[in-house]
């Protein structure tokens with residue numbers, strides 16, 4: 001996430017609409033690597049991608065046989081994702097539904113899912129537990145919750161400078177919400193990832209949680 005933006009407004013549709021309107025593409029055109037790593041072996045079913053952005057992850061899931069709802073706060077992002085799906089993946093666009101909704105405003109989640117994926121969906125600490133408990137509740141028995149985010153270690157390493165540091169979270173902040181009787185936590189980890197930032201190699205740490213709801 002760019003540091004030049006006023007993140008005190010990061011929880012508003014206006015912020016994200018303006019952010020997406022700045023350029024034709026703000027995220028990679030490749031699916032998030034942790035999604036590919038942890039969802040490739042899952043049997044396709046119904047998936048919810050929250051904070052679906054420009055739609056890359058949702059389109060990738062649909063191309064692997066999933067029926068996907070991409071949900072995002074930003075209408076600009078939703079329109080871009082739908083247009084991309086129609087252009088880049090017309091053969092799977094029938095398996096994709098795009099939904100503009102504000103999860104922090106308590107938007108009801110449309111159904112129960114075989115996979116709920118949240119990739120870099122960062123919210124203020126005081127709203128985290130409520131949001132992620134709702135996402136977990138949207139996973140049907142036998143289904144997966146996959147949460148990926150920026151780890152707080154990125155602040156200490158200097159990889160990330162943030163004036164709202166409490167929006168970064170470790171895996172334990174997610175697993176604390178998942179009762180051991182209801183969930184099998186398959187992955188709760190903080191692997192490092194090497195990226196190229198403006199020609200400079202940089203190490204980032206991702207929070208990764210993959211939990212399966214016990215049937």
Ligand SMILES: C[S@@+](CC[C@H](N)C(=O)[O-])C[C@H]1O[C@@H](n2cnc3c(N)ncnc32)[C@H](O)[C@@H]1O
Pocket residue numbers: 001010011016027032050051052053054071072073074077101102103104105118119120121122
């Ligand atoms: C950091 S971006 C991540 C986008 C995408 N998941 C990815 O990894 O490329 C966060 C996304 O969450 C969306 N978002 C922020 N607050 C939201 C909310 N309250 N409800 C739904 N989506 C939200 C933003 O519009 C943005 O697309």
